[in-house]
Amino acid sequence: MALASLNSSRALAYLTERGEDALYAVKGILGGSGSSRYLDTGEDKLAAVQAQLESSQDVERLEGLKRVVAMISKGRDATPYLASVFKLSSTTSLEIRKLVYIIVLRYAPAHPDLALLSINSFQRDLSDPNPLIRGMALRALIGIRLKVVSAIVLLAVSKATRDAHPYVRRIAAFALPTCYQLDDSQYDTLLAHLGTFLQDRSPLVLGPALLSFAELCPDYWTLLHRHFRKLCHALVDMDEWSQPTCAQVLVRYARANLPQPQPGVDVDPDLALLRSALANLLTHVNPAVVLAGVHAHVAVAHTSDMACVIPPLLRLLQGPPEVAYMAVLNVLALSESQADHFTPHLLHFLVGATDPAYLARLKIRVLVRLATEANASLLVQELVTYAQAAAESVATDSMTALGQVACRYDAIAPQALHLLMDVAQDPSLPSRTLSRAVQVLKTLLRVSSDAAAASIVARFALRLFVPLAQRGRSADAPRIRILLDPDSRAAVLWMLGQYCLAPLADETLLTCLVPDMLRCLVAHWAKEPQKVQCQALTLSAKAFVHLDSVGDTAIRTAVMVLHYELLSLGSSSADSDVRDRARFYSGLTRGLFQDDDLTEDTLPDDIQAYLASHRDLDRFRLPGVRLRRAQVQHVLFARDLSETSPLEQLTLASMSTDELASMSSVTDGVHLVGWRQAQLPPWSEPEARPPAIVRMPDPTSLKPHSSVSAQRPSGAWLEEKRSFGSDTVHGDGRHAERVVLEPCVTLSRTRAVPQASARYEDLDAFLEAESNASASDAASLDDPAAEDEEYVVDSSSSSGLDDDL
Template sequence: MDNVNLNAFTENAARLGMRIQETFSEHTRDLSITRGGASIFDMPDDKVKNIGKQLDSNSDREKLDAMKRLIALISKGRNVSNYFPQVVKNVASQNLEIRKLVYIYLLRYAEHEPDLALLSINTFQKDLADSSPLIRAMALRVLSGIKVPMICGLVVLAIKKCAADFSPYVRKAAALAIPKAFQLDAGQQPALISVITTLLRDRSPLSIGSAVVAFESVCPTRLDLLHLQYRRLCKILIDVDEWGQVYLLNLLLRYARTMLPKPTVLQQGESTEEEIDADLQLLLVSSEPLVQSKNPAVVLAVVRVFYYAGPPSSTSKVVNPLLRIMHISREVERVVLAYLLIITRAQPQLFSMQYQRFLVRTDDPSQAKRDKIKVMLNLCDVDNHQALLREFIDCADDVDDTVVGDAVHAVGRCAASHSVMHGMSPIRRILSSTKQMSDIVVSNAVLVLKALIQNQLLVDSSAPVSSQSPLSIIFHLARRVDDIKHPQARACVLWLVGQYSAAPGASTVIEGVADWAPDVLRKISKSFNTEGSLVKLQALTLAAKLFLLCPTDQRLGLLCGYVLSLGRYDLNYDVRDRTRMLNALLVGISPTMNGREMEEQSSVILRREQVIKVLFDGKAGIIEENEETFGLHHIPIGSLSLVTGKATLGDSVLPEWLEGGIDPLLRQSEEDVLPVALPPQAISSASSTAAKTLGSAGVTPIVLTPTGSSTPVREAKESHRDLEKFYASGSDKKSSDSESSPEEESEDNLEEGDSAHDSEESQDDTADDESSEEQEHEVTDGSSTKVQQ
């Protein structure tokens, strides 16, 4: 017996060992395929030739390996459409992994082989009724991805079927298939809109985001479809998937600005009061928790809602979330800075205390540096302008010329806005940059200097001539005019020299003219033919201004006449027109300036004071804001154009606010109508048992209430002092009873019969109780006698 058990145990152990070995070999083979993913991409040509044989094989492992190699070849850009017939045969494979790869292949090449793709449609339609929701969703995804217009009707029917599926995952796939069907045939829009309306009423938040994507693709202007769903969509906003929240927030923002009244701010003395619609408040309250999302796109969508739909006080809630996500990655930082350029320009007080978060780092990308400079410039105020000015000056030493140019402009705007011209430290720093930097940087520095000097001289026209005065800076630029090569910068220097070259009352070589001004004109006259048109125009204006200051000086007159004669025969039309205009202005001062006699002039002749008024006065010193430099402020936040700086196709347009909004009753659904609570009814103990027995039959018990006094009045007992009065009262009652009506007598008889019946039953019950007690007594007596025996 022991030998038999030992043999059986040995056989079972051998079988178990073989089973374990086979299972281990199967797993290791799959592991080798998984780890050898790199070999799939670097396969030799002989393995490519074996793909067809593997697809026709009966082994699922071979088919799976072949499909992996086909997908790898597709990812490398190889054309593998010649395997289409063999792949289609495996569309009904029982292996889920093979079927997934087959579906990917069909999505790639179904458009190139529409006839062969139609062969697999029956399989997809069968899969729409599969028990697995994953298979149903995949079948609809592939069926809608086959870009064959002749099957658009079948696709729409499949979408309608899956939109009513009990699985939310399948309904989500149906929503994502709607835009594909709309691209195949735009005539299916009415049918697709009805499906979208059904999906928007879905209770599961899993499919709401995809339904919103379908809505934006098929009917983005049909906001009336959202009336009954608006409040419910706001309430389930927090449960929608992350990317669905982005699309849903943008849709609700468009609905709010189109259908809801704009929030207003009322000024009541020193305090302000905000009026906001209840439905708009619901949107803001529902979206506020989403600022804690890990997805930066969701946070930016919430910021867009609060900025464009909320009252001004609600924008402060997005400050910390924006600063939190700004340092997630460089890509996110780039987008957040684009948002901040708009927000800080409109409400700089929100971030004025956080300016240190925008300081430029050396490892920042060039565009990020430029955006940070612009943001800090928007935040510049009385409290932080000194620190920001030092930061801008440090940024002027950057290796990137574009960053330096923006920094120089920022220095000029900061200095001009907050009156930091005293000390001229920004000016000295900008002047030092002209020695070794590029022409673009020098041009920006000269432009800023021009504006700063204009503003300072307009404020204080009697500025002393010192090493830091504006006139000394102009003298410094005039001496180095040969070192400045950029045409726009040279033109700015010539304009400054001509505008501020007057020196009344000073001991100069030429009376009324600064000593360095004629020398600048002499240098420019030598290179007049090689200068740009901007420099030539300013050179002609400089010559006219110097001649107006001292028309009696012969040398200055000859130099100015020479420059005007060069402009008279220049190739540029603008230069020749400027020359003719200046000759017409100067004809009253020097009749021979333009080479004609006074008698030949038929135009109006101006006096010297009038010409000085024309050429010198009316030059306001301002710094013009360049949209290209300081951002595209007309583009709303949330658009790609704001980030790229160029207009892109497909950017959403933010609608304007409606005057008073639509009737809020249109948004009232059945869920918003609360059931009316019924008043509580008094329940008596007598009717409670009747209600239990009659409740199943649906009969309502009747409770009788007295119509007279609320409390029953008992008759007073008569007091009898002797027997004669007692018997007398009894005879009176009998006589009164005999005089009662027959109906009362019948009622009394019935009551007496009931009471008699009740008394008989009570007597029977009493007799039964007495007999049972006697029997128990006899039993106890019998048992006691047995115990005694």
């Protein structure tokens, strides 16, 4: 045993040592202790930043810039170093320039004067051979946001619209709304540039172009007519952050220019093309794209074609809580009109042990929405288990949901009452959850028999006061938990007054329990909260109006005296609600005293004097209409339809598609940026729709250039039809790039490696290639480049859409 333990210890030490060696090797490759060392912003480290930025060595400058970026990431002010940073904008190091541009983009809006010091450098970089530098320079120039440079910015954007690389054109497309903010008088010029970007053949440019369209002219459909089909084909290849807005724009176009789908009628070919493009978004890895695809499909499809959006929403339930919350919110909105589609998937919406409170509460609302008569019994058993949830909000909502399901299906009401009684007996139940259970019981008693209601009310009424709870119980019996929450105490008093004539053990609640309850209320009047005092007055008035059904004189006398005492206490209360209710019940029951057949000779002297004082008080009151006993009973026991039931707290207002798309349902009605673009127009009338011929594709934006297509084998464009990524930034073949990046256009991976390895045979070949590249720097930017062919639509693919023309 000792030898085995020694061997295992040696093995652990050996593996630990090898692991540390590997870790140090990785850190050495990445540079010291990794990027975390730049987050050390101590005073001694920051003191050397200025010297590093002013150094003549690129290594020192790079270290200083990384320190500045780390300061920005931690929220510290890097303003003292801006002057030194902006001076580095003309350096030849790509790494330094990238960090400089990052800092410029961060501080240019707040310090435009300092940013103007580098504007010449930005303009010079717009002609750099590297497209990455050209794009970053354009971004920095746009980020200055000064009206004095609006002309320079517009000129740079105009030049970038003809750039050979899609990355630069992409940034120029993003810049159009900013240019409009700087100078709105150039609106027509910006629309012309937008039309140029919409004619582009690269999905990298088409996505930002549609984003600018949504900002500049969201309803100018004439600009989109000839590009609609191309955009539908390109939607799947756009970057994931452009796809939601682009899908939104295409959906708004469809509702304004295409016929609404009808059941049993063939779908319009253009609308079918859009729905086919939207179907590809439902399988995306980005949850935002999936939800955008769901919203778009709901907006353009008929209600009978919603089955395809269910699997993507169920898949999102397995993601992070925030993503699952948005998915459940969409399910809740869709289930309002199409609950049958989600009912078979009820188990997916059961609350998990690790679900946060906001997600669990929303899932409970979905469970209530999807409840049917077939699954109601199992659902109430599931809901009652949530009463033990750690979050009180989840526990209380589960009790309310149980009551909603039980009220909807009367067959399970007895089961729900039994489960609620078991929950209420739990001594560890939080007070708020117990209070909500009592309030739900109050609502469910309406569907139960009088005998069952009397038994339930009696059990809860004994838990209001200690003397009542200990009556008839032995000293060693378990103690009963007293209800202390004002809401639960008020609910029990309401139930006791509403069912005071319910039979209980050959008697009624009025004769066996109400007198003692009124006596305890009078004794503890000053300790009761306002809500309980109001219900105590209501209980007293209801008991007083039913005294004609009581044969025992002692009980009738006790109830009458206690009633007048409660009215006297309520009339002198400092709370206006209690005082007004006491005066109302006093006037309501005033006329019933003469109808009483009590013989005063049989009453004690003190009681006779007490009743005489109230009779004298009535003589001084203004005369008014005195109601008969039946009329008073109708007033007190009529169902108050205006009373808000606690079960209504889980009822959601109807959510429109516009509210769901604009996120106003999540932000409590606060509209986020872009909410106007999320509003969907109504389906157009037939006389207002343009003919389908206006959507004929533009040949200039679909047909590949002859010189480029001649260099490509058939079908090569399919391999390059993809979104922008880190592998798409590369230099134009006509320029000599300072930094060689990974090329985007490759015919095949099997041919790319040998071609790259055999590119230069010796040093002379390399120098000759450099001289040839320098000689071609003067080539016009208007010439088409290979990158323009990242997305090409075969003109034959759209022939089926024009059969109706």
